[in-house]
Structures are given as C-alpha cells and as structure tokens.
Amino acid sequence: MQPIFSLRNIYKRLGPEFSLDIEELDLLPHRLYSLAGPNGSGKSTLMHILALLSSPDRGTMYFAGDQVVWSERHLHEIRRYVTLVHQSPFLFGSSVAQNLAFGLKLRGVIGRKQRQRIFEALTEVGLPEFAERKATGLSGGESQRVAIARALVLEPKVLLLDEPTSNIDQKHILQFEQIIAAQVDRGMTVIMVTHDPEQSARLGSQVIALQNGRLAPA
Numbered sequence: 001m002q003p004i005f006s007l008r009n010i011y012k013r014l015g016p017e018f019s020l021d022i023e024e025l026d027l028l029p030h031r032l033y034s035l036a037g038p039n040g041s042g043k044s045t046l047m048h049i050l051a052l053l054s055s056p057d058r059g060t061m062y063f064a065g066d067q068v069v070w071s072e073r074h075l076h077e078i079r080r081y082v083t084l085v086h087q088s089p090f091l092f093g094s095s096v097a098q099n100l101a102f103g104l105k106l107r108g109v110i111g112r113k114q115r116q117r118i119f120e121a122l123t124e125v126g127l128p129e130f131a132e133r134k135a136t137g138l139s140g141g142e143s144q145r146v147a148i149a150r151a152l153v154l155e156p157k158v159l160l161l162d163e164p165t166s167n168i169d170q171k172h173i174l175q176f177e178q179i180i181a182a183q184v185d186r187g188m189t190v191i192m193v194t195h196d197p198e199q200s201a202r203l204g205s206q207v208i209a210l211q212n213g214r215l216a217p218a
Contacts, residue, residue, distance in 0.1 A: 002065050004029040004158060004189050005050060010059035012045055020045045020213040022059070029064075029157070032184045033191045034200040037210035043193050044162065046210065050191065051084035051160050064157075080107070083156040087163040087193075089147035091135040096122070096146050099135050100153045107154070121153035122146075125179055140167035141176075148179065159183060161192040165199070177203055 003026040048054035
C-alpha cells in the first residue's frame with residue numbers, strides 16, 4: 001500500500017537547542033495514528049510540517065506518492081486534502097453554520113449542496129441543532145466539536161488533530177473518540193497528538209513516539 005505521507009531525512013531547526021530530525025517515517029492511508037511524547041519533543045513541529053504549514057530546512061516529503069514542492073502554488077493544491085484542527089481552535093464570531101461555510105465557499109461549494117454538507121458534518125459530531133447558534137457562546141467541548149465539523153465538511157483525506165480532547169470534559173471524551181474512529185472506518189487518515197496512552201489503546205491507534213525531536217520506541 002502506498003503511504004499517504006513519506007518523510008525522508010526531514011530536519012527542522014528551532015532555536016539553538018532543539019531540532020526535529022526524522023530519518024524515515026511512512027504513514028499509510030485509512031489508519032489512525034497517535035503522536036506521543038513529552039512537551040518539547042517535536043510533536044507540534046511535525047504536525048505543522050504534515051499540515052504543509054511549515055517547511056523543513058532539508059529533507060524530502062511525499063504526499064500520496066508525489067514529492068512535495070515547498071512553493072505556495074504546489075502547496076495550495078495539496079492543502080485541499082489535509083486539515084489541521086488546533087488544540088484551542090479559533091472560531092469566527094458568527095453562527096456555527098457560517099463557520100463551516102467559510103471553507104466551502106473558498107472551494108466553490110454553495111447553495112443546497114453547502115447546506116447539506118454543513119448539516120451532515122454537524123450531525124456527525126452530534127450537534128445537528130447548532131447551525132444557527134453563535135459560535136462565541138459555545139462551551140469548550142462544543143467549540144472543539146464544531147472545529148472538527150468544520151474540518152469534516154471539507155472532506156479531507158487526512159485529518160490532523162492537536163490534543164483534541166484536552167478541553168473536553170471526561171463524560172464527552174468517549175463520544176469524541178467514537179467520532180474520530182468513525183472517520184477512519186470511512187477511509188480517512190487521522191493523526192492525533194495525545195498525552196493519554198489509554199486513549200491510544202481505546203482507539204487502537206498506531207503510536208508514533210517522539211523524544212527530543214527524534215523517533216523513539218513506542
């Protein structure tokens with residue numbers, strides 16, 4: 001099976017005392033990966049490279065078999081298939097539906113098709129009745145689920161999640177994990193930063209461990 005991501009000799013220097021140095025890493029499609037490691041181990045740096053938001057100082061990365069060219073023109077096309085949800089996502093002060101519509105408008109999805117995809121994405125995260133609510137009045141857990149819906153509505157091939165359950169109360173974490181697992185069942189690749197080894201075990205994810213910017217035994 002062809003990897004969705006292949007990294008070869010990826011190196012990124014961040015300050016005088018830290019660098020990300022990944023000799024070889026292949027991530028297969030339709031899989032769930034947990035990215036683990038202590039604070040400062042390079043998880044966020046790696047996620048930003050995978051999200052095509054930060055370029056390495058050297059090395060080669062392939063997406064779906066094609067070499068990534070770190071030019072804005074080439075990256076714009078690949079970014080259509082990769083979506084990153086941050087730990088504390090920013091939501092516009094408009095309605096939930098308008099937050100989800102933003103990316104769809106940029107892709108030319110309007111009208112009835114747009115409304116249908118927004119409804120389906122909100123239903124997927126258990127918030128079908130939230131379309132007209134103000135995004136600024138949501139709880140932390142609701143905001144995180146809306147951010148996930150905003151990513152899902154774009155139908156990416158790869159979903160990157162940076163500690164997605166850190167702001168969700170315990171009683172909703174299992175529900176959230178079911179949402180994530182369902183995306184993998186539908187063929188999406190999910191790469192998730194987590195500090196909770198029990199969460200990785202519950203999800204049956206493959207663990208990628210980082211230590212001091214390098215891959216470590218999981």
